[in-house]
Amino acid sequence: MVTSEAPRAFNREMYHDHPENVFYGTDDGAQDGSFSEFAEIKSHYENVAPERHEDIHMISVVGGLYGLNLIPLWKPKRITIFDINPTAVTYFKLIRDVFTTSSDVAQFLQRLTDGDYEAITDREQFVRENICLKQRGALPRERGSTKRPYEQSWQYAFENFALTKQLVIEVPFEIRTEPMESDNFRSWIREQNNLWIYSSNITEFHYFDLDFADTSNVVLLQIIFPGQVQLLDLASLAGGPVKVNYEIPLKAARIS
Numbered sequence: 001m002v003t004s005e006a007p008r009a010f011n012r013e014m015y016h017d018h019p020e021n022v023f024y025g026t027d028d029g030a031q032d033g034s035f036s037e038f039a040e041i042k043s044h045y046e047n048v049a050p051e052r053h054e055d056i057h058m059i060s061v062v063g064g065l066y067g068l069n070l071i072p073l074w075k076p077k078r079i080t081i082f083d084i085n086p087t088a089v090t091y092f093k094l095i096r097d098v099f100t101t102s103s104d105v106a107q108f109l110q111r112l113t114d115g116d117y118e119a120i121t122d123r124e125q126f127v128r129e130n131i132c133l134k135q136r137g138a139l140p141r142e143r144g145s146t147k148r149p150y151e152q153s154w155q156y157a158f159e160n161f162a163l164t165k166q167l168v169i170e171v172p173f174e175i176r177t178e179p180m181e182s183d184n185f186r187s188w189i190r191e192q193n194n195l196w197i198y199s200s201n202i203t204e205f206h207y208f209d210l211d212f213a214d215t216s217n218v219v220l221l222q223i224i225f226p227g228q229v230q231l232l233d234l235a236s237l238a239g240g241p242v243k244v245n246y247e248i249p250l251k252a253a254r255i256s
Contacts, residue, residue, distance in 0.1 A: 005207065019087040019126060024134045024146045026064030026153040028200055028223040033152040037229045038069065041221065042156075044231050045073055052217045052235075055194045061180075062088040063200040064153060065095060066223070071167050072160035074196055079167075082176040082185070089177050090123045094131075100169050105158045109135075109150060180246065181208035193217055199246070207247045211255065215242045220250055 029037045045053075058076035060067030062083035071079070083089050098117050102108035111117055113135040119128040126143075133139040134146045150158075157164045178185055180202060189195060193214040199222045212218055215234035223229050232250045234242055245251040 018085060019123065020143055021085065022088050022091050022127070022130070022144050023064035024091070024130055024139060024144050025148045025150055026066040027145075027147040028064060028066040033148050035152065035155045037223065038156060040229055041070070041231060042073060044219075044233065048233070048235075056196050056217075057192065057194050058196050058198070059189070060198040061200050061202060062092045065092060066153070066200060067198045068095075068154050068164070069156035070198055072157060072164045075167065076171060076196070078174075079171050080174045080176060082178060082180070084177065084179040086177055087123055087127065089175055090121075091127050093175070094119065094124060094127055096168055100165055105161050108161075112150070179206070180210070181206050186210055195219070197221065203246050203248050203250075207245070210244045210246060212242045212244065214238065220244065222250060224248055
């Protein structure tokens, strides 16, 4: 077990069902919003063996939805979105619904600005109001966090709008409201292969371990603010079970 504490472990409960702690627009990646870190992620995907692209199961935390950019890049055959904060999960569901029913980026952004989509539950209405406030530059911190406009947050998804929309519509989705360090999450991923996992900056708040039975096509990606990218490809450790220490930086070793 990892015994040291994450840098912000004292604040680890701040996302547990706190509706005001949803990020409306990502703060992952280069601090200046240049999206420059994405080149490294894209280069890795383009340089692995092509057969590793064939059956990717993409797993992504909601966070500020930086993972939306990874959908048209990784072109997964299955997608799992997770977050410990139910309001973050609601945010993802609304963004997905508006994305898949908009004809292009301009319409998508205008509908977000106008609140031109259905929100039934109190939580959905809260999120819709926050998105409208963000788009007007008037989102107060006590309701949610915002740093970058959506045009900066989701650059690759917007550049590949039609493909992203197609994949989000056609690829089987699963949504899980649980943390990565939970026993349920650990047991769920342990026997799977073809996992490409994006965890944003979770290890700023939590250190934990995950085990993988087969790592012949397992890729782990985290971005630690302000833009520190770590991409750990576990293919070189294939042939036996592997333990990953989710910390800063990620560490992995075969289990003897």
